Each structure stands twice: as structure tokens, then as C-alpha cells.
Amino acid sequence: MNSSYTQRYALPKCIAISDYLFHRLNQLNIHTIFGLSGEFSMPLLDKLYNIPNLRWAGNSNELNAAYAADGYSRLKGLGCLITTFGVGELSAINGVAGSYAEHVGILHIVGMPPTSAQTKQLLLHHTLGNGDFTVFHRIASDVACYTTLIIDSELCADEVDKCIKKAWIEQRPVYMGMPVNQVNLPIESARLNTPLDLQLHKNDPDVEKEVISRILSFIYKSQNPAIIVDACTSRQNLIEETKELCNRLKFPVFVTPMGKGTVNETDPQFGGVFTGSISAPEVREVVDFADFIIVIGCMLSEFSTSTFHFQYKTKNCALLYSTSVKLKNATYPDLSIKLLLQKILANLDESKLSYQPSEQPSMMVPRPYPAGNVLLRQEWVWNEISHWFQPGDIIITETGASAFGVNQTRFPVNTLGISQALWGSVGYTMGACLGAEFAVQEINKDKFPATKHRVILFMGDGAFQLTVQELSTIVKWGLTPYIFVMNNQGYSVDRFLHHRSDASYYDIQPWNYLGLLRVFGCTNYETKKIITVGEFRSMISDPNFATNDKIRMIEIMLPPRDVPQALLDRWVVEKEQSKQVQEENENSSAVNTPTPEFQPLLKKNQVGY
Amino acid sequence: MNSSYTQRYALPKCIAISDYLFHRLNQLNIHTIFGLSGEFSMPLLDKLYNIPNLRWAGNSNELNAAYAADGYSRLKGLGCLITTFGVGELSAINGVAGSYAEHVGILHIVGMPPTSAQTKQLLLHHTLGNGDFTVFHRIASDVACYTTLIIDSELCADEVDKCIKKAWIEQRPVYMGMPVNQVNLPIESARLNTPLDLQLHKNDPDVEKEVISRILSFIYKSQNPAIIVDACTSRQNLIEETKELCNRLKFPVFVTPMGKGTVNETDPQFGGVFTGSISAPEVREVVDFADFIIVIGCMLSEFSTSTFHFQYKTKNCALLYSTSVKLKNATYPDLSIKLLLQKILANLDESKLSYQPSEQPSMMVPRPYPAGNVLLRQEWVWNEISHWFQPGDIIITETGASAFGVNQTRFPVNTLGISQALWGSVGYTMGACLGAEFAVQEINKDKFPATKHRVILFMGDGAFQLTVQELSTIVKWGLTPYIFVMNNQGYSVDRFLHHRSDASYYDIQPWNYLGLLRVFGCTNYETKKIITVGEFRSMISDPNFATNDKIRMIEIMLPPRDVPQALLDRWVVEKEQSKQVQEENENSSAVNTPTPEFQPLLKKNQVGY
């Protein structure tokens, strides 16, 4: 039992650097590696088979592999991606950039040509033909927190440790080039008996003290406070500290779209999702009029998409980023937030609070009961699906209408939400779903009693087409997610944003989506095409359907010009306001307000239900 | 008839810069634009619908769109790709890098956030969240011959002209960022009445004279000469000049894998494909013992892949690159090769030639007649398919076994070969096939009498999975290529290179490939699964099959461990040699020679036929 790692795995004294690398990952419970093979990475991949707990996902293309590593990392703290020089790594870069933007820990290992070829600047396959072997490394450095090449035989083990630590702690991509001839550099296996030191730096006590006392004084004074929980709460593993802080302060708690799934949404303190300019009125009422806001795991304090603007109105904000704090106008760099939160909790004296707790209005819209033969609409689907969610679910929503719709749902306890709200690369979620399924499989196995997490994906039909082949990898591994294809015949968010045009660039080829599982070789599956409210209702009330014992693909038929109501309502108001401003300023006519086309649908909707 | 462009299109005096851009493309007969829409590119795309001759391909993802623009450009001289900021452009970059490496003219337009957001460093959707709007532009500059942003209202029309000219003349990608608020910058339409000046620079007469006289003296003196036709012959539009030079010199003519399809392979002068170390003995005999080699449209004089090394043995080489000449050891930069070749032809005096013409041995292997029930093998398929090719075919072969197999075929006159021999990004050809089909459709329409070009794609099953969704775009447009899926149950080239391992990273999920067309909504198609020699023979002798009146998908079943014979034979020799060298040097044991596993198949093959 107390045997050392090298004893348990019966390792020889001397092992290859690539063995070492994979053992290090194994020690962090990273058991699935993503990517595609290539001539410069095969000798590295061979080593992976030396470790019993490790598997090679074998993705269908590199972009999907990067998305999958990202989804996996969001559950397990680190995702490892292996691609081949040039063609492979560049295919993946959009996915890696997404991990960078959204603070997700990724170790990206690139199998490179032998160092001799690089030194001689040979004209090789997968180069630009100009003898420049540094270009891809240079490109990668723009979307990585650290990059390196494994070339020095003395330092390579330190380097491997450093890469893994950085990706893990900073929650960003790290790029590691591994020349094919370096794969066997010898390393003393005994190093593995000292676990990687993943401890956070102690904070400077002086700085910490100042920050804590200032934050506490805001906390004590505030009469209309709000806690906002953002993306990095799960990435930096602050969930327990956040829970305790919320419980003890009793402040109204909100999540950002990226933070959704990190707090208990059934708690009476929970006020809903803060989506800036398109938040529900109950949410804006509290957040916009707060005299103090503490944002935990803050990713961005301001943020714009074409459909909403996200900004805190009060100047009294404590923004707890991953590794720094901004308090009103003061910035405090180099702080571990986890340690800081622990100290705040240790020093917090609830008796000093000025705030009088009050229950937040329920976010849950009363269940509407339209007739069974009414056709489905976004608004109804998103409200209704909440009732089907279970504790422990992993809920993945794609950029497009789903990312907005999900903000109308309420998550049960211990639910994780995955979406790419900042980077917003369409197609991401098919890969992320694969990665999350792998992670869940491993978590279920590690835990006794096994907690059954369901992975539930909502993906627009347009998005689905970008990355469809990763469904095949899901099938290959016999994974069992729920895949809801929201079929509104094209890019509806684009239609909505830009609906004046008679253009066709948001139309897509109509597929027989449900036929794909069979074509991809799946034998044990269930498919459903859901058109009416009645069909939807009977699906979500069927207990068999609720058990994730096989892959299930559900095509939800929706009108092409329908978007979630919340989005539409708010957006109309927004645009009207900005139109007024613009007209005052310059009498411009270039503002897009929804034309009457959208209005009839809106009305019908309201009448129908 | 003699009306000006603006009259013909009834253009107002003042048009938007984006209209101007699309009219310029229209003037160069570029009628299809590739890409995916996004919020920052939609206002630009709207303009495209103002021009009757222009269509928006609407690809399934951006990487495929870049591949398609590349395939289109290889036939039409320029491909235009439009993507959206960050997510779109990075998804495409591997395809653009391929165009850069392989000298293909691409205009990549990226729809960007408004300049005001960039100046204020707003935290926007599709950014890395750090306010840096320059990062993607910077990344693009590594794989472009020119990059720019459309921001200056005075210079923007000049800038658009410059971008198009550069992409066209230099045959490399150009990157043009178009902020969404700049789309309507006003331009005088009258500029369009002056065609773009795409004339090549006149060469410096002194330099030109020296080069011509030196080349001619080599030409006259040589007794064992060879002409090698490489990739840039088609890219730089040197086909006519090359044809005349070959006709008049009567030298033995070879093509590189990337040059295949640019000379008449039925001519007795034609000696075959020079693939360096794995060339056929008849080819090496001439090329390796030549006392003078002239390489037209040279891309790389030396080049290595994992399966072959490509190098000219003689020191007496005239390498005619795109814009420079290397003659023995002297380099002459800044030369237009087209003008140079024309001058060489003007000065050439055939009476001074020392070379005695002799016919090259026929490359065509005698047709073997195995029994009809013999299972298919690579070797036989590639020899046999030559008999089915027709003049005017566009033959596209994917990285992997197909790229080698095709070198064993002989192309009829006026055939174009498309493959990515240098960059070698697997999956490329599905996009390239779409692009080539669009181009062919336009060429067929422009020409009277219409020449019917068939587009024929050979793609490994592994490669097919990387980019499968682009098949849907082919279906959407009712295009009619032949798609041969070479099903050997995975990555056979990898199996071959690295066959010692018992790893599974070259296995792939078995799909019902032929079921895909229906799932993608295709109604008019033909599919075939070909397992035996007899089935193959009856397919290629069926005249109905030879007419490209509908999309045809043919699954060719091949053994997992089978590769084209030529590749295998040579490779064994090569590796044996390098093994001997290595053993002499260092007594190393790390060389991969095919294990006995491959041998039985080889023997069976030879016996079977």
C-alpha cells in the first residue's frame, strides 16, 4: 500500500522522457489523451501504451481534439492534446485559442521533426518550404502561457514538470514541442516518487492583509450587495470556498453565463443569471442597483457580444480574478484567490454585516401548459427542460440560441455548465461533449459510490455540421451523452441579428441528423424527432429516457426565425435605446431593429401558450 | 458591346469599397467565394449579392472553406475566402498555410470588429479577452505574402487592388482585415473601368541576357539532359511555354508529383514521375545520370518526406523558380520566369543541340489480368485506373497511399493533378474537390464548345473522416465529382511507416461511407462498393459510369496493410541502405525495416496476379 510510485508500476531505474511525461499525467488522474497521430508523433504515442491507465482518444480531426481536451479539462483540471508538426498543430489552434481565452488548462504536445533536420533546415514535409522550423512555435506563443521545446537532456524532466504545473495552476494552454528523436531521452524514474508540487504560492502577507481588510469593510457596510460567480470559480477550483462564503453572507447570488453551474441554483439566495443588458428585470434590479458587488472567479468585468453588453454599474466592485484582485480602482497583482478566500472566511465576522437577507424571487417560470399539438418554440423548450435536469448533470450549450436559452433554465445542485461564452467558436461543443464524457467516465469510476453524471449537449443544427465527425469518436468509445440537435434550419442567431438581408448565408443543407449514428457504426442508441409540445412532454416524463444507458440523439424541430424570448425582448429594448441615441447624434439610419417579420411570431407565441 | 464595365453593370458613380472588391474579383472571372458567415462579416457578405455573377459557397466549416478556395485557385488562378474574426480565421489557418507552402493564390478577407471597438480595446466576443486585436493579424502574417487592414478611406481602393494583384501574381495568400464599419467606405466606381494591371515586371535586360545565354549554352552542350516539370508550372501559368520548349528540345521530360498533370504524358518524350529516392528504375536512370537538368516551375530542389527523399544528383541544374533562377551555384533573383521562357524560346536554335533524341520507355505497365474474383490491391487498382482517365480530367489525390499510387498512373492530355505533396494536410482534398468542381462548372460555362472536365477524387478512409462535412456542400450545390474512398480500415501509411507497434492509433471507426450521401440530403447519386478485380473492371468499362452526370461515390475495399508496390519496393531498398550506413556509423538498431508481416502480403500479391 505504501509502496512508491515506481514500485507500484514496476518501473526500471531509467525511463524515457516520454514515459516520464505520461506517468506525470497519470499521477494527476489524467487518463485520456486527445489528438491525431502523425509521422512525427507516433514514437511518442507508442509510449502511451506502456501505462495501463492511459488511453488515446484518437479523434477525427485536430480541431475537434482540441475542443475535446478543453471539455475534459473543464472537469478534470487539465487536458492533454498531442498533434503533429505544422498541419496538426495549426488545425488545432482555434481550439487552443479558445482554451486560452476561456482560461482552460491544456498541455499541447507537438511531435516535431528530428533536431538534426531542424538544424540543417532541411526542406521537409509539413513545413512552409522555407526552412523555417520556428514559425509554428512562434504562432503558438500567442495563445499559450508558456512554450518550450524538449531538447536539453539535462533539463528536460524539469521542463516537463514545469509545463504541467503551469497548465494546471494558470489554467491556460502550454505548448511543448517534442522532436521525434528526443522521445527516448533517459530520465531517472525515481523523480516520479516526488509528486509534482502544485501548491499555490503563498500570498504576500502585507498585500493580503490590506485586500482582506478592505473587502471585509465593504462587505460589512453594504446594504444592497450582490455576489456574482463567474467562469474561473470552477477553473480555479474555488467552488467550496464560494459555497461557504455565500452561505455565511446570505447575499443575493448570481452567476454569469460562464459561471452557470458553479453554485446551487435551488437555494433561495440564488437570484438568476446576470447577462448584462439582456438580464431579466428581477436580476437587473438587484445587480444594477447594488452598492457593492463581489465577483468571484472573475474572467471579464466588461464584455460585449453582438447580442448583449455586460458591465457592472456600481463602482464598488471587488473583482477576484484568477491571480489578481481589482478593488474599486486599485489593482493587486499576484494573489492566489483560493488562499485569499480562505483567509476572508477565517476572518469573517457575520455579526458585523449590515445587509438584511431577503429571499430572491423565484427564477422558475410557472410551467405553461400549451396543448399537446402546439409546435415547439425556443421559449417553451428552455423553460420546460429545467424540470428534466438532475443533480450532477453536465450541461453543454453551443454558441447560438442555446447559449441564451440555457440562461433561462435553473440547474439542480452539483450541475456543471459548459459553454464558450467569450471565444464563441461554433462547433466547439461536439468536441467538448466527447471530452466531458471521457472525464465523467473516469470520475464515475474513481468515486465510490459511483455518482452517475449525465452529459447533455444542446447544439444548433448549424454548429452540428461544423464538427459532426466527432460524433463518430463518441460512438467509437461507446459513450452515452444526450445530444439535442436544435433544428431551426440554419444559423438563426445570424438571421436574427441581420434579418433584413435576403441573403442565403445562414441557410444550411438539410441533413437527416438522426441517420448519422447508424452511418457512423453505432448499434446501441435511441433517436427521437420532437415536433410538438406533447411529444416533448412525454419524452421528459419517461423514466427510461432519463437514464443515460445508451447514446441518445434528439432532434428538436424549431421555427427558423425563433429565438429565446428573453434575448428577443431585451434586444428590442436595447436597440431602440441605441437607435434613439444614434439618431440624436447623427441621424443615422443604419440601426438594425427587428422588422415586423419577427413580430407576428412573437405574438403567435404569446397567444399560443 | 464596347460599353464600359460600370455601364454594363449600371453602377452608380459612387459605390462601397466592398462592392468594389467584389467587382474586381468578378473582372478576374472569380465567381465563387468561400467561407462561413459570422457577425463581423455579414455586412460584407450582403454586398456579394449585388453582383449577378457571384455566389457564396457557404462551406460547412472554415478549414474546409480554405481547402476549397485552394482547390478553386489551382484552376482559376485565385481563390477568395471570407471568415470572421478570431474563431473563423484561426479555424482556416492550416488551410491558408497549405496555400502558402504550395504557392497557391488566396485572398483571405476577415470580417473584423468595428475600428472603434479596436481603438477602445473593448472586451469583445471572439477575442482572447486581453484587448489585443492585433494578434490574429500578426499570426496571419507568417503565412501570407502581404497583409493589410482596410481602414484608410483614401487609400482603400488602392489597397484592394494591391491585395488582389499580389495574390494573383505571387501565388500566395494575402490577408485583408475588413472592420465591419468600413464596409461602406465610398469609392468612385469609374476606377473599375481601368482593368487591374496584372502585367509581370519586365526583367532587367542585363540579367536576363546573362541567364539566357548561360542556360542556352548548357542546353546546347548537354548530351544527357532532362526536363523536369514541377508545381509552379501550372501556378505561374507556364504550361504553353513549357509545352513548346519540350517539343522543340525533344529532351526526356519528367514531372514531379506536384507537377503531375502539366505535361502531355502520352508523348513518347515523357519519361514518368520523378519521386527522388523512390522513382522507378527507368526514371532514375535518366534523371540521376543527366549531365544537365532544367526544372521548370521549381518549387523545391530538395525535399524529404518520411517515405522519400527528393534531390537532383547533377550539379548542372537550371532551377526556374516562380520569381528567380538558380543556375549551378548562381542565384538570379527577381526574374519573371514566364518572360524568361518566352525569351529562351525566341533565341533557341535547335540546330545547335548536341542531344540525340530517343524515345522514353513506356511507363505503362502491361495490363495484368487477374481472375475476376481476386480481391483488390493498391498496385493493381492504380495501374488499371489509368485506362479509365480521360483528357480534361481533374485528378485529386489525398496525402497517404493515394498520393503515391497516382504516380504510377499515366494522365491523358490536358489533365490537371491536384495534391498537397509538400504541406500534406490530411483531409485537404474533400475541400479541394469542392473548389475544383465550382471552378470546372465555371470553366465549362465560359468555354464554347463546353469542355466537360470531370473531377475525380481519391481519398483514404482516414482522410475522409477529417473533413466529411464538405461532402454536404458538394451535395448542396448539386456538383458531380467522382469520390473514390480507398477503404483500408485506417491510416495505412502510418501502419506502414511504423508497423512495429501494436498501437491502435491508426485504427479508425468503421463508417457506412456510402450511406452518407443520403444522410446529407442527396437525391441524385450513384454509389458502389468494389471488392474484387471483376467488379472494378466492369465499373471502369461501363460508359454510363464514365459520364459525370451525377455525384458518384465508390468505396474501394483494400487490405489494411497494403501500399502501392512502388512505394514498398523502393522503401525497402532505401531503408536497407540507410540501415547499413547507420550500422557502419554507430551500430544503431533504431531503423524501421518492414517486418515479416508485410512480406507475406507482398508475395501473395505477386502470386495472385
Ligand SMILES: Cc1ncc(C[n+]2csc(CCOP(=O)(O)OP(=O)(O)O)c2C)c(N)n1
Ligand atoms: C468557428 C465559427 N465560425 C463562425 C461563427 C459565426 N457564427 C456565430 S453563431 C453561428 C450560427 C450557429 O448556427 P446554429 O448552430 O444553427 O445555431 P442557431 O443560431 O440556429 O441557434 C455562426 C456561424 C462562429 N462563431 N464560430
Ligand SMILES: Cc1ncc(C[n+]2csc(CCOP(=O)(O)OP(=O)(O)O)c2C)c(N)n1
Ligand atoms: C491534418 C493532418 N493530421 C495528421 C496527419 C498525419 N497523417 C499522415 S497520413 C495519415 C493517415 C491517412 O490515412 P488514410 O487517409 O486512410 O490514408 P492511407 O494511409 O490509408 O492511404 C495521417 C493521419 C496529417 N498529415 N495531416
